[in-house]
Amino acid sequence: MSVLVIADHNNSVLNVATLSTITAAGQLSGDVDVLVAGKNCQAVADSAAKISGVKRVLICDSDICEAQLAENIAPLVHQLAEKYSYVLSAATTTGKNLLPRIAALLDVAQISDIISIESEDTFKRPFYAGNVIATVQSTDSKKVITVRATAFSAAVSTDTAAPIEAIAAPVESALSKLVSEELTKSERPELTAADIVISGGRGLGNKENFKIIEALADCLGAAIGASRAAVDAGFVPNDFQVGQTGKIVAPKLYIAVGISGAIQHLAGMKDSQVIVAINKDADAPIFQATDYGIVGDLFKIVPELIEALNNA
Amino acid sequence: MKILVPIKRVVDYNVRVRPTTDHTAVEISNAKMSMNPFDEIAVEEAIRLKEAGIASEVVVASFGVKQCQETIRTALAMGADRGIHVETDVELQPLSVAKLLKAIVDKENPGLVILGKQAIDDDANQTGQMLASLLNWGQGTFACGIKVESETVVVTREIDGGTQTLSLKLPAVITTDLRLNEPRYAKLPDIMKAKKKPLESFNPEDLSVDITPRLKLLEVTEPPKREGGVIVDDVAALLDKLRNEAKVI
Numbered sequence: 001m002s003v004l005v006i007a008d009h010n011n012s013v014l015n016v017a018t019l020s021t022i023t024a025a026g027q028l029s030g031d032v033d034v035l036v037a038g039k040n041c042q043a044v045a046d047s048a049a050k051i052s053g054v055k056r057v058l059i060c061d062s063d064i065c066e067a068q069l070a071e072n073i074a075p076l077v078h079q080l081a082e083k084y085s086y087v088l089s090a091a092t093t094t095g096k097n098l099l100p101r102i103a104a105l106l107d108v109a110q111i112s113d114i115i116s117i118e119s120e121d122t123f124k125r126p127f128y129a130g131n132v133i134a135t136v137q138s139t140d141s142k143k144v145i146t147v148r149a150t151a152f153s154a155a156v157s158t159d160t161a162a163p164i165e166a167i168a169a170p171v172e173s174a175l176s177k178l179v180s181e182e183l184t185k186s187e188r189p190e191l192t193a194a195d196i197v198i199s200g201g202r203g204l205g206n207k208e209n210f211k212i213i214e215a216l217a218d219c220l221g222a223a224i225g226a227s228r229a230a231v232d233a234g235f236v237p238n239d240f241q242v243g244q245t246g247k248i249v250a251p252k253l254y255i256a257v258g259i260s261g262a263i264q265h266l267a268g269m270k271d272s273q274v275i276v277a278i279n280k281d282a283d284a285p286i287f288q289a290t291d292y293g294i295v296g297d298l299f300k301i302v303p304e305l306i307e308a309l310n311n312a
Numbered sequence: 313m314k315i316l317v318p319i320k321r322v323v324d325y326n327v328r329v330r331p332t333t334d335h336t337a338v339e340i341s342n343a344k345m346s347m348n349p350f351d352e353i354a355v356e357e358a359i360r361l362k363e364a365g366i367a368s369e370v371v372v373a374s375f376g377v378k379q380c381q382e383t384i385r386t387a388l389a390m391g392a393d394r395g396i397h398v399e400t401d402v403e404l405q406p407l408s409v410a411k412l413l414k415a416i417v418d419k420e421n422p423g424l425v426i427l428g429k430q431a432i433d434d435d436a437n438q439t440g441q442m443l444a445s446l447l448n449w450g451q452g453t454f455a456c457g458i459k460v461e462s463e464t465v466v467v468t469r470e471i472d473g474g475t476q477t478l479s480l481k482l483p484a485v486i487t488t489d490l491r492l493n494e495p496r497y498a499k500l501p502d503i504m505k506a507k508k509k510p511l512e513s514f515n516p517e518d519l520s521v522d523i524t525p526r527l528k529l530l531e532v533t534e535p536p537k538r539e540g541g542v543i544v545d546d547v548a549a550l551l552d553k554l555r556n557e558a559k560v561i
């Protein structure tokens with residue numbers, strides 16, 4: 001029984017979500033290999049090789065893998081999968097895009113977004129926006145799984161390195177090609193990996209006002225998140241959205257500002273260690289999920305908070 | 313070009329579901345049912361492509377219990393031309409849905425299939441990718457922008473780091489994200505007209521597709537409840553709690 005973990009990376013850095021996936025893989029088997037498919041991605045393979053629990057790294061360094069298009073990577077993994085009992089990836093947009101394509105080639109179900117491993121074939125996963133947790137048992141001989149990173153601790157880096165083996169590139173599919181990418185640049189910690197997340201909602205009113213969230217985040221070294229309403233209204237880019245259909249976060253401290261607490265938003269942050277809400281409506285559902293709430297006008301409270309933190 | 317839009321009948325997004333008392337399933341017997349919100353977006357996009365003269369016909373397909381026909385009528389009222397229902401009481405998992413869809417694609421030969429990125433009941437986020445795989449077509453998942461050109465479709469996708477634009481060879485599979493468009497509401501005359509639009513019904517056996525579920529649902533539980541929180545009076549009290557009680561800053 002061995003596991004192949006598909007590394008999530010941008011050709012230069014390994015995504016921390018993959019570290020949690022390696023932890024999950026280690027719970028299934030002592031035999032964990034990691035595939036790094038990309039272009040000029042040696043640095044990623046080198047760091048994957050040092051992760052505790054990794055037995056071998058396979059690197060496929062090729063023009064064809066540069067954009068990591070599912071159409072090209074799925075056949076590559078399909079071929080490799082012959083030797084493995086499990087194929088795992090983090091439930092990032094890359095993993096969600098790729099793994100079902102592999103599962104269909106293998107004619108097996110995919111188990112999405114697992115939060116625990118009960119046995120070699122039984123897993124827990126949230127569904128219905130996390131209102132309920134399912135325990136599911138797979139009857140397939142091979143299991144294709146995406147892992148919710150916040151539910152597993154990150155595997156650590158060690159001094160010893162596992163061997164790295166180069167593998168041949170897949171055939172180019174010609175079904176798709178990358179035209180362009182617009183990536184959000186930020187000096188702040190990455191949303192899904194930050195210790196503190198400050199999220200703003202529709203209550204901020206407009207993009208200009210959203211700057212007070214940035215100011216508060218700066219005081220605390222926090223990442224910034226948002227509700228769907230704030231993203232739809234254009235206050236912040238789409239990749240800030242936290243929730244059922246956005247990002248799942250579980251920081252030490254989550255502060256929701258001007259967010260009502262719809263179930264779709266709670267689905268993305270309710271596993272945070274400590275939750276704070278600032279909302280002028282005492283009946284807002286967010287208060288049912290919070291550890292500490294302040295009822296009041298955010299335009300008064302957030303500046304007070306910034307001042308108190310700056311004077312500390 | 314014909315567009316196929318798979319639509320799922322799901323528990324309405326406002327309903328907070330619970331496990332049944334024996335914890336073997338989700339209690340949905342009296343729940344309000346609706347079209348999966350992502351599928352409304354897919355239907356809207358297909359209709360807009362028809363209105364723009366790019367698509368010639370919009371066919372919607374829904375698989376599951378008899379009542380899926382109501383969901384199909386909703387899509388026909390929005391402006392889809394024709395419906396296909398595959399009737400079964402068996403729980404359909406994404407791989408089965410993808411196989412049924414492949415059978416429909418083989419019959420209908422659409423130029424595009426536009427699905428929702430995820431069904432809000434199973435939260436699987438698989439079917440579109442699986443269908444693209446079975447067909448060996450290109451896939452544009454989590455789309456927030458679609459531009460059809462002569463031999464290709466250009467899809468802008470919402471990804472973790474921002475957005476990405478791909479060019480896919482047609483025919484192709486696209487899955488919708490929330491910001492692709494805002495779906496219209498059907499008007500009363502359109503709801504009346506929809507009753508007369510064609511709706512075909514099949515059995516999975518007619519399509520020679522094996523829909524045996526591969527995942528067994530062993531148990532359904534509620535997530536751990538959070539301890540009841542407190543309302544603090546002011547910023548000073550909040551900071552005191554965060555520093556000295558929760559110790560998170």
Ligand SMILES: Cc1cc2nc3c(=O)[nH]c(=O)nc-3n(C[C@H](O)[C@H](O)[C@H](O)COP(=O)(O)OP(=O)(O)OC[C@H]3O[C@@H](n4cnc5c(N)ncnc54)[C@H](O)[C@@H]3O)c2cc1C
Pocket residue numbers: 200201202203204226227228229230241242243244245246247257258259260261262263264265268278279280281284296297298299325349350432
């Ligand atoms: C299929 C589907 C998927 C979805 N996925 C997501 C998702 O992933 N993430 C997500 O967030 N949403 C998601 N949603 C949307 C969700 O249902 C809510 O509509 C959304 O979360 C609301 O955002 P909000 O709380 O910012 O806005 P609102 O609900 O409008 O709340 C604004 C809050 O701000 C407060 N407020 C206003 N002014 C002030 C002030 N001056 N001071 C203090 N408080 C103030 C108000 O009291 C109110 O509680 C989804 C919806 C659907 C249908």
Ligand SMILES: Nc1ncnc2c1ncn2[C@@H]1O[C@H](COP(=O)(O)O)[C@@H](O)[C@H]1O
Pocket residue numbers: 317318319320321348350351373374375376404406409426427428429430431432434435436437438439440
């Ligand atoms: N039973 C079904 N009937 C029709 N379409 C479906 C069905 N199940 C899933 N789909 C389509 O597949 C998409 C993704 O579903 P899922 O992979 O289950 O999250 C949905 O948004 C629908 O477009």
